[in-house]
Amino acid sequence: MKQLVILLIAFATFSCTNAQKSSFSKEALSEKLLSTDEKQVTFKEILNKYKGKTLVIEVWASWCGDCVKAMPKVKELQANNPDVSYLFLSADKTADKWKIGIEKHELKGDHYMMNDGMKGVFGKAIDLDWIPRYIIINKTGKIVLYRAIETDFDKISETLKSLK
Numbered sequence: 001m002k003q004l005v006i007l008l009i010a011f012a013t014f015s016c017t018n019a020q021k022s023s024f025s026k027e028a029l030s031e032k033l034l035s036t037d038e039k040q041v042t043f044k045e046i047l048n049k050y051k052g053k054t055l056v057i058e059v060w061a062s063w064c065g066d067c068v069k070a071m072p073k074v075k076e077l078q079a080n081n082p083d084v085s086y087l088f089l090s091a092d093k094t095a096d097k098w099k100i101g102i103e104k105h106e107l108k109g110d111h112y113m114m115n116d117g118m119k120g121v122f123g124k125a126i127d128l129d130w131i132p133r134y135i136i137i138n139k140t141g142k143i144v145l146y147r148a149i150e151t152d153f154d155k156i157s158e159t160l161k162s163l164k
Contacts, residue, residue, distance in 0.1 A: 020041065021127075021146045028125035033112035034095060036102075043122070046112060052139050054084045054163050056156070059126070059133040061091040061118070062101025067132040070150040071105050077153065079109060081160050085109070091118040091131055138163050 010028040029044040047055075058074060060067040078086060084111030092098035098113045114122045118131065126135070127147070134152065136159050145159045 013036075020152060022110065022142050022144075025125050026145070027067055028122060031122040031125060033089065033114055033122065036099065036111050038095075038116075041112065043055060046110075047137070049110075050085050050087070050137070051141060054081075054139055054160065055137040056081075056084055056160070057087045057089060057135040057137070059089045059118075059128060059131050059135075061131055062097050062104070063092065064131050064151050068105065070132050070153075071107075073150070073153045074107075077156065078158070080157070083164075087112070091123065093117060093127075101120060130140070136163075 012058065024043065024047075027040065029047070031043050031045060032040040033046065035041050056077070062068075074086075078084075083126055088102070088107055088109050088111045090098045090101070090111065090113040095113060098111075101107075104110055114120060117123065118128055120127075126133075130149055132150050134145070134148040134156055135143060136148075136156065138144045144163065145156065148156050
């Protein structure tokens with residue numbers, strides 16, 4: 001009986017943490033991120049720039065091997081979906097390494113950096129447990145894919161196709 005209870009608790013915990021969300025929490029929206037021109041901007045202000053557009057958000061870091069490995073797939077996604085906007089949110093520890101990573105990997109899109117890394121306030125507010133992480137928002141501002149990783153490019157492509 002104890003094993004069954006433990007199994008049910010584990011299942012419920014895992015299921016809840018991987019739940020699909022349709023909007024960001026107040027904590028996430030109010031959190032500030034660093035822009036490439038050294039300004040602090042709330043996540044809500046950043047998202048407001050994309051009203052009426054389909055948006056792919058990638059959370060990444062220059063030190064992340066899986067992120068670098070996924071870059072060609074991101075570029076292919078961009079080539080196949082030119083009407084979609086792309087927002088890159090970095091979990092780098094320093095702005096210098098972040099900016100070098102943007103140039104080195106020739107990332108096309110808008111760029112911001114989390115002020116306190118992957119496990120900080122913003123990371124927790126978006127349930128960040130792995131990078132690269134992809135989130136897709138539709139033209140009405142609703143999250144249509146909340147949790148995708150580098151092995152989910154088929155799911156990401158299908159989701160974007162369904163939004164055309």
